[in-house]
Amino acid sequence: MDIMVKNEKLKTWIKEVADMCRPDAIHICDGSKKEYDGMMAMLIASGSAIALSKRPNSYLFRSDPSDVARVEDRTYISTTSKDEAGPTNNWIDPASLKATMKNLYNGCMKGRTMYVIPFSMGPIGSPIAKIGVEISDSPYVVVNMHIMTRVSSKVLELLGADGDFIPCLHSIGAPLEKGRKDVQWPCAPIESKYISHFPEENLIWSYGSGYGGNALLGKKCLALRIASAMARRESWMAEHMLILRLTNPEGRQYHIAAAFPSACGKTNLAMMKPSLEGWKCECIGDDIAWMKIGPDGRLYAINPENGFFGVGPGTSYSTNAMAMDTIKENTIFTNCALTDDGDIWWEGMTDDLPSHLIDWKGRDWTPSEKAEAAHPNARFTAAAAQCPVICKDWENPAGVPIDIFIFGGRRGSVVPLVYESLSWEHGVFLGATAASETTSANIGAVGNLRRDPFAMKPFCGYNMGDYFGHWLAMGEKLGGKAPRIFYVNWFRKNQDGKFLWPGFSENSRVLKWMCERVDGRAGADESPIGLLPKRGDLDLSGLDIARDDFEELMKVDSAEWHAEIPDIEAHFSLFGGRLPDSLKDQLTALKKRLG
Numbered sequence: 001m002d003i004m005v006k007n008e009k010l011k012t013w014i015k016e017v018a019d020m021c022r023p024d025a026i027h028i029c030d031g032s033k034k035e036y037d038g039m040m041a042m043l044i045a046s047g048s049a050i051a052l053s054k055r056p057n058s059y060l061f062r063s064d065p066s067d068v069a070r071v072e073d074r075t076y077i078s079t080t081s082k083d084e085a086g087p088t089n090n091w092i093d094p095a096s097l098k099a100t101m102k103n104l105y106n107g108c109m110k111g112r113t114m115y116v117i118p119f120s121m122g123p124i125g126s127p128i129a130k131i132g133v134e135i136s137d138s139p140y141v142v143v144n145m146h147i148m149t150r151v152s153s154k155v156l157e158l159l160g161a162d163g164d165f166i167p168c169l170h171s172i173g174a175p176l177e178k179g180r181k182d183v184q185w186p187c188a189p190i191e192s193k194y195i196s197h198f199p200e201e202n203l204i205w206s207y208g209s210g211y212g213g214n215a216l217l218g219k220k221c222l223a224l225r226i227a228s229a230m231a232r233r234e235s236w237m238a239e240h241m242l243i244l245r246l247t248n249p250e251g252r253q254y255h256i257a258a259a260f261p262s263a264c265g266k267t268n269l270a271m272m273k274p275s276l277e278g279w280k281c282e283c284i285g286d287d288i289a290w291m292k293i294g295p296d297g298r299l300y301a302i303n304p305e306n307g308f309f310g311v312g313p314g315t316s317y318s319t320n321a322m323a324m325d326t327i328k329e330n331t332i333f334t335n336c337a338l339t340d341d342g343d344i345w346w347e348g349m350t351d352d353l354p355s356h357l358i359d360w361k362g363r364d365w366t367p368s369e370k371a372e373a374a375h376p377n378a379r380f381t382a383a384a385a386q387c388p389v390i391c392k393d394w395e396n397p398a399g400v401p402i403d404i405f406i407f408g409g410r411r412g413s414v415v416p417l418v419y420e421s422l423s424w425e426h427g428v429f430l431g432a433t434a435a436s437e438t439t440s441a442n443i444g445a446v447g448n449l450r451r452d453p454f455a456m457k458p459f460c461g462y463n464m465g466d467y468f469g470h471w472l473a474m475g476e477k478l479g480g481k482a483p484r485i486f487y488v489n490w491f492r493k494n495q496d497g498k499f500l501w502p503g504f505s506e507n508s509r510v511l512k513w514m515c516e517r518v519d520g521r522a523g524a525d526e527s528p529i530g531l532l533p534k535r536g537d538l539d540l541s542g543l544d545i546a547r548d549d550f551e552e553l554m555k556v557d558s559a560e561w562h563a564e565i566p567d568i569e570a571h572f573s574l575f576g577g578r579l580p581d582s583l584k585d586q587l588t589a590l591k592k593r594l595g
Ligand code: SAT
Pocket: 069, 070, 211, 212, 213, 214, 219, 220, 262, 263, 309, 441, 442
């Protein structure tokens, strides 16, 4: 074993895993450019990666068609009691889950190299950062972790002999027999995939998938599922939220954290170019926020990640120019289409369709093809530092003080463009009842409505009833310094199925109203569901939107909201005695207001 490892717990763990998984070789990663380049050269030689001649230092990967997104059905929160995992998580008791997985791990790395990846979530050495070590047999995971987290031998130095870290074990679950040629994207069949979390011992075991959040274990597994359980124990928050800084024409800064389900436009909002004169948006993070109460009693947020794992399709110079500039070079692409001149392409990137492509499955594609050229969950992996509007404070260990929380989802009907909560408790009710049409970020049907509280349904590492309680408790601690809470829906459609709101840059109009609410400068009308902007409160100057359409967009229809109640009741009933009373009171109050 490499001499670099001095940490006792790490040494023991590496040996245990190697004895169980039986790799041919062990490589301790140092996070260097040399390591990255060497790994890419190997991936190109083996046929797993394609170097893109049109994009400097950028590569395309194509996954197995069965391994294209997170697998929520195969994701487990394994706590001693089932009740601790709660009704929104899959649960198997730790002893039997570990027994099953040890069987799978047994010899699973034969013919492969086992990579030991020391990484930091948050700037290395900062007091709020957490150290993880991922063991993986996937070189694709190594190169992605290089971008998405801070991989470095400095992390090992920091660990010293007895420092603690979060062990993250990952295998693609595809041992390679001697003399056999490897496939392009080795992985295990769906029924033997397991993405398992043991929050009582801060441990992650993932098996069978090489894709995204299933395999890059610093992200959803550590920074959300394990971190949310730690945050509850230690009175802080780990949330599925983007973080942005908005500056108004007078130079006043506002910090916004917003929770939307996967593939609902968090990256677009985080890097938005405001259409309003004089307003500026800077990105701090696009997916995860860790938040603590600071010495002044306000809530401060940091982004624990180092890069973006963003959805490609729909991203273009008109929807998200900053993302397009971020991925100009040094980017990993997964499941995008390949152009004839050696670049990537996805649906929505350009107005004109290319006349010929190689699709994400490696087949010839022409515009007459019905199937998409890029997978709808095709992704780019790029360093946050490459974003032209990355905020200068994005790595500040003190974080940024949050003024505004936004919840939302994708709803074709019922929910208006924006409304404000009546109180913190009501805001928690809005988060707890958030609903969205499902997207391709998870394996499963797309477009079904589901309750996705705080956009955390797939990511909460403990009983979600207790999580609601944690939000209420944080509100009590924050008191008058708590951020204001809003709910948005960029996705409302008219009867013909056309979007009523242009979204993207124009969302700055909605954010402006929120900022003015914070400053007590904009009005609001009370409605049964919350506070709506009064006519004239939303700055619509220069925007071509028909009056009828705007009314439709902002409409709160009593009958439609009445029809939501049984679904909210069914959702709440899942939590039984763990549902905080104050949320029951909020539901009763909503019914009363609806009349
Ligand atoms: O695949 S990831 O979990 O990293 C992306 C997402 O679903 O948000």
